[in-house]
Amino acid sequence: MSEQTVIEPEVTLELAKDHGLSEEEFEKIKDFLGRTPTFTELGVYSVMWSEHCSYKNSILEIKKLPNEGPQMLVGAGEENAGLVDIGDGLGCVFKVESHNHPSAIEPYEGAATGVGGIHRDIFTMGARPVASLNSLRFGDLETPRVRFLLDGVVRGIADYGNSFGVPTVGGEIYFDDSYEGNPLVNAMSVGIVKADRTASAIAKGAGNPVIIVGSETGRDGIHGATFASEEISEESEDKRPSVQVGDPFAEKLLLEATLEVIKNGGIVGIQDMGAAGISCSSSEMSAKGKSGMKIDLDKVPAREEGMTAYELLLSESQERMLVVAEKGREQEIIDIYEKWDLNAVVIGEVTDDENVTYSKDGEVKADIPADSLVLGGGAPQYVRETKRPEYLDETQSFDIDSLDHPTNHREVLFTLLQSPNIASKRWVFEQYDTMVRTNTVNGPGPSDSGLVRIKGTNKGLAVKTDCNGRYVYLNPRRGGQIAVAEAARNVVCSGAKPMAITNCLNFGNPYKPEVYWTFKEALAGMGEACRTFNTPVTGGNVSFYNENPDMAVFPTPVIGMLGLIEDLENHRMTPGFKGQDDLIYFVGAERRGLGGSEYLHTVHGLTTGDAPEIDLDFEGRLQAAMLSAIQQQKVNAVHDISDGGLSVTLAEMAIFSGRGAKVSLDELGSNSHEVLYSEAQSGVVVTCGADQKDELEDHFNDAKIPFQQIGSVGTEEEALVMDGLIEVSVREMVDLYDSVIDQAMQQ
Numbered sequence: 243m244s245e246q247t248v249i250e251p252e253v254t255l256e257l258a259k260d261h262g263l264s265e266e267e268f269e270k271i272k273d274f275l276g277r278t279p280t281f282t283e284l285g286v287y288s289v290m291w292s293e294h295c296s297y298k299n300s301i302l303e304i305k306k307l308p309n310e311g312p313q314m315l316v317g318a319g320e321e322n323a324g325l326v327d328i329g330d331g332l333g334c335v336f337k338v339e340s341h342n343h344p345s346a347i348e349p350y351e352g353a354a355t356g357v358g359g360i361h362r363d364i365f366t367m368g369a370r371p372v373a374s375l376n377s378l379r380f381g382d383l384e385t386p387r388v389r390f391l392l393d394g395v396v397r398g399i400a401d402y403g404n405s406f407g408v409p410t411v412g413g414e415i416y417f418d419d420s421y422e423g424n425p426l427v428n429a430m431s432v433g434i435v436k437a438d439r440t441a442s443a444i445a446k447g448a449g450n451p452v453i454i455v456g457s458e459t460g461r462d463g464i465h466g467a468t469f470a471s472e473e474i475s476e477e478s479e480d481k482r483p484s485v486q487v488g489d490p491f492a493e494k495l496l497l498e499a500t501l502e503v504i505k506n507g508g509i510v511g512i513q514d515m516g517a518a519g520i521s522c523s524s525s526e527m528s529a530k531g532k533s534g535m536k537i538d539l540d541k542v543p544a545r546e547e548g549m550t551a552y553e554l555l556l557s558e559s560q561e562r563m564l565v566v567a568e569k570g571r572e573q574e575i576i577d578i579y580e581k582w583d584l585n586a587v588v589i590g591e592v593t594d595d596e597n598v599t600y601s602k603d604g605e606v607k608a609d610i611p612a613d614s615l616v617l618g619g620g621a622p623q624y625v626r627e628t629k630r631p632e633y634l635d636e637t638q639s640f641d642i643d644s645l646d647h648p649t650n651h652r653e654v655l656f657t658l659l660q661s662p663n664i665a666s667k668r669w670v671f672e673q674y675d676t677m678v679r680t681n682t683v684n685g686p687g688p689s690d691s692g693l694v695r696i697k698g699t700n701k702g703l704a705v706k707t708d709c710n711g712r713y714v715y716l717n718p719r720r721g722g723q724i725a726v727a728e729a730a731r732n733v734v735c736s737g738a739k740p741m742a743i744t745n746c747l748n749f750g751n752p753y754k755p756e757v758y759w760t761f762k763e764a765l766a767g768m769g770e771a772c773r774t775f776n777t778p779v780t781g782g783n784v785s786f787y788n789e790n791p792d793m794a795v796f797p798t799p800v801i802g803m804l805g806l807i808e809d810l811e812n813h814r815m816t817p818g819f820k821g822q823d824d825l826i827y828f829v830g831a832e833r834r835g836l837g838g839s840e841y842l843h844t845v846h847g848l849t850t851g852d853a854p855e856i857d858l859d860f861e862g863r864l865q866a867a868m869l870s871a872i873q874q875q876k877v878n879a880v881h882d883i884s885d886g887g888l889s890v891t892l893a894e895m896a897i898f899s900g901r902g903a904k905v906s907l908d909e910l911g912s913n914s915h916e917v918l919y920s921e922a923q924s925g926v927v928v929t930c931g932a933d934q935k936d937e938l939e940d941h942f943n944d945a946k947i948p949f950q951q952i953g954s955v956g957t958e959e960e961a962l963v964m965d966g967l968i969e970v971s972v973r974e975m976v977d978l979y980d981s982v983i984d985q986a987m988q989q
Contacts, residue, residue: 250281250552257281261288267622274614282552282600282607287615289518289556290525293786296621299752300784303762307769311778313741315437319618322363322443322514324780325435326742328806330699333437335369338377338430338707338746338802340785344485345427349394353427354402355488358560360431361406362514365497366563368441368504369433372681373694374403374674376413376429377707377746377800381422383662383986388417391425393987399429400673405490406497409682410674412692414707417662418849420715423790428746428783430802432705434696441504444511444566445524446531448594451572452524455579455586456496456515456562458545462487463519463558492561492584499582500563506578508571510592515562521555521615523564525598528612529619535612537590539602551600551607566592628762629755637716640850642836647915651967654845654919655893656978658886661844665982683810688818688898690735690882691803695810702814704738704805710885711748711796716838717853718760722767722799724853724923727861728884729803730775734865735880735926737813737872738805740775745782745801750794752786760797768799774858775865777803815872817881818898824878824955825935826892826905829947830864830925831857833888833910833917840885841919856923864924867945876930876938883925889918891927893962896972897979902960905953907967914967929955 251257258268261284271279271287279287293299309318315333316325323337341356357374364371376399381388403410408431445452463486503509511531513523520542524535539554549557565586567575572588579586593599598615600608614620648654658664671686683702684693691706708729714721730740745768750757772779782802788795807813836842837851871877879899883891888907896903911917930938935951942949963969 253278253281253284258284261285262292263288267291270622274611274620280608282555283610285552285556286521286608286610289521290615291621293784295518295522296617297784298622299624299626299786300747301617301623302625303765307765307779308772309779311776314778318779318781322366324742324744325367325440326780326804327437328696328701331437332696333435333440334432334703334804335364335367335435336430336432336744336802336804337363337781338428338744338800339783340746340748341427341429342425342748342785342788345395346424348485349391350398351485351487353395353398355486355560356427356429357399357402358488358490358493359516360429361408361493362516364431364433365500366441366443366512366514367435368439368501369435370501371408371431371433372679373432373692373705374408374410374430375692375705375707375802376410377709378413378415379421379426379711379795379798380417382419383417388422389987389989395425395427396670396673402488402490404675406494407678409676409678410671411676411682411685411694412706413686415667415670416711418712418796420793420796424788424795426748426788426795426798428800430707432703439505441509441512443513443527444531445527445535445592446533447510447592450510450569450592451567451588452535452537452590452592453565453567453572453575453586454542454562454589455565456584457489457492457559458543458585459554459557459562460545460559461549461553461557464553464556486558486560488560495582495584496561496563499579499584503575503578506574508568508574510566510568512563512565515564517558519555519557520564525612525615527564527566528596528598529616532596534593534595534597534599535590536593536599539600541587541589543585543587551602555600626752626758627755628759630759631756637850638852642851645846648845651914651918652970655889655968655970657844658840658890659893659975659978660982661840662982662986663840664886664890666980667983668980669983669987683814684736684816688816690732690817691805693736693814700810702807702810704733704736704807706732706803707800708732708803709798709800711798712838712843712849713853714764714797714799715849716851718763718797719767720853720856722764723771723858724856725799725801726768726771726775726777727856727858727923729801730777731865731882733803733805734869735815735882737815738807739869740777741804741806742780743772743777743801743803744780745799747782747784748788748795748798748800749786750789757794764797764799771858774862812875813873815880817879817895819895819901819903819929819955820878820899821931822955822957824929824931825951826903826953826955827928827949828888828910828925828952829928829942829949831860831922833920833925834922835920836916839887839919839921841887854921854923861924863945864947867942867947868926871938871941876934876941877928878931879929881927883927884921887919887921888925889968892964893975895927896962897975900958900972902956902962902972903953904956904963906965907952908965909950918967
């Protein structure tokens with residue numbers, strides 16, 4: 243019994259609205275309970291029915307995404323993350339989540355705890371994390387505040403990931419004014435598990451003990467879920483307590499202890515305490531098992547005195563788990579966690595009444611039907627009003643030919659290589675440990691996707707995060723298609739077959755009809771692409787309310803793509819030029835259109851036009867032909883065409899290898915600006931030896947994929963020459979490409 247008497251405020255509609263609940267939702271809560279909720283119950287409903295936990299404004303659209311396939315072992319929404327069959331009795335668990343709002347307010351801890359949280363989702367299922375990725379968005383790099391945010395976010399990711407001991411093998415960073423004040427920080431984790439040794443987030447078996455394990459509970463992170471379900475404003479700075487504080491060393495202990503416990507047996511279910519803390523884990527596990535729980539909050543290890551039931555239930559303190567043990571085996575589990583110097587305390591038991599009941603100081607503080615709290619149960623589900631944004635009429639009708647295009651293509655290429663969206667991200671990824679555990683094959687930098695070996699096999703996992711928010715802004719459906727297509731193309735260009743995706747859907751306020759229309763269109767495009775590439779959606783995260791006081795961010799549905807290489811030794815592919823005199827081919831669709839391109843943005847200061855063209859059927863055939871060419875060892879280097887167009891693709895292949903090349907682009911079109919800078923999809927550059935020429939051409943002819951020999955690879959002393967349009971030494975390009983972000987961060 244605590245000595246302090248806490249008088250809870252009277253629960254009214256006004257108080258419910260202060261908690262982010264509507265009048266309709268408040269009435270629905272009263273219907274579920276048959277009475278007015280207590281203050282603690284109101285707090286629990288407010289976090290569980292927040293957008294961050296309930297997906298109340300998104301779930302009906304998410305359900306339209308394809309989520310089935312023969313490779314799927316655990317589908318979307320079934321567990322903490324999806325599980326895909328990768329053969330040899332192994333499964334891959336992977337997921338991406340956002341920590342946008344916390345990172346806008348406290349970039350270091352916001353990013354660090356985002357990394358910690360996503361790893362816990364992976365090892366809670368019994369998988370050992372083997373790779374990390376991230377997808378980051380910031381405002382103008384010339385702005386001091388943006389550099390402060392970038393520095394804090396990168397240090398947070400690095401310090402947590404490096405200490406925890408999982409390599410960061412890939413990622414992406416974009417800079418645009420739309421992300422000013424509301425950065426996007428999405429973290430992805432990938433793990434491997436024996437398919438018959440996974441754990442479930444479930445509670446069942448009346449009388450089975452409930453154990454809280456890991457770190458003590460504090461006041462950090464209270465209402466973090468609701469904080470993530472509202473717009474950034476001038477008052478957001480006052481919500482620093484909603485940002486959790488992480489301890490990667492405690493998480494490393496928690497990882498090893500949890501994997502040992504799962505291997506040892508004796509557990510019924512286990513779940514990470516992420517958003518909404520004890521409230522979430524206890525109610526979701528109970529609802530899944532059609533059971534209930536009785537929790538004694540006095541037994542929860544707390545690091546601060548006088549914490550109330552409300553605070554203990556809503557705290558999002560990091561590095562904690564909830565475990566349901568088989569009755570009689572709880573001491574085995576406690577002993578394992580204590581061996582790893584972690585708390586492990588029985589705080590309750592499973593019941594058969596399907597209610598979660600929380601007591602403190604000998605008094606019941608909350609008694610709630612578990613199913614009423616959760617996604618798929620009583621949590622509300624809405625379809626919001628939609629309206630096509632008026633700005634699309636202007637942007638999609640913009641006459642790009644009316645622009646005065648520069649004719650000095652050498653200077654344009656230099657300008658593009660110095661764009662922070664294209665330039666080397668070395669300043670970022672050199673702060674990450676990319677090689678810990680020694681399984682990294684392709685790390686960040688000169689590769690189209692990250693690649694890690696699967697120990698004990700000759701297989702590898704190719705992983706990639708991808709999305710161009712500019713495309714989604716200009717054409718939401720097509721932008722959603724391209725996000726999936728480009729992520730798939732990137733793993734194919736590394737030699738892997740696309741298997742499945744996870745996603746992090748970063749959008750503005752769903753109550754604004756234009757935002758919700760964009761959201762629905764983008765998801766429709768994603769679904770169309772996933773069906774084309776047979777890449778089901780394993781799960782993910784929705785992050786709404788990404789707006790600062792001036793604007794919403796570009797709609798940014800980040801795709802986390804998983805691919806599998808069956809023969810790592812022979813099928814792995816990289817983008818840098820290889821041998822002197824290798825032949826260079828362009829393969830794919832015509833280079834048409836400049837809408838949404840980095841060229842328009844960087845050279846003309848415009849984000850306009852329509853998103854790049856894409857034919858999903860053709861893209862699927864191109865990827866299949868490209869993958870088989872790699873597997874049959876008909877190519878020596880492969881690089882997809884994306885930001886900056888063909889000119890940047892060729893420049894990067896030269897930069898990554900240190901070799902020059904001579905190319906002629908006359909056969910690709912008469913409009914030199916489109917040929918060089920169009921970001922039209924379904925385009926790849928490949929190289930092969932002279933002895934492979936006939937075989938490679940026959941291969942693409944048989945697949946009915948257009949191709950054109952455009953040049954040959956030179957020596958390390960030679961320049962990159964594009965038939966009279968551009969001539970530049972590789973050394974000059976390297977110096978420009980490598981220095982941009984480093985110099986900006988030294989300001």
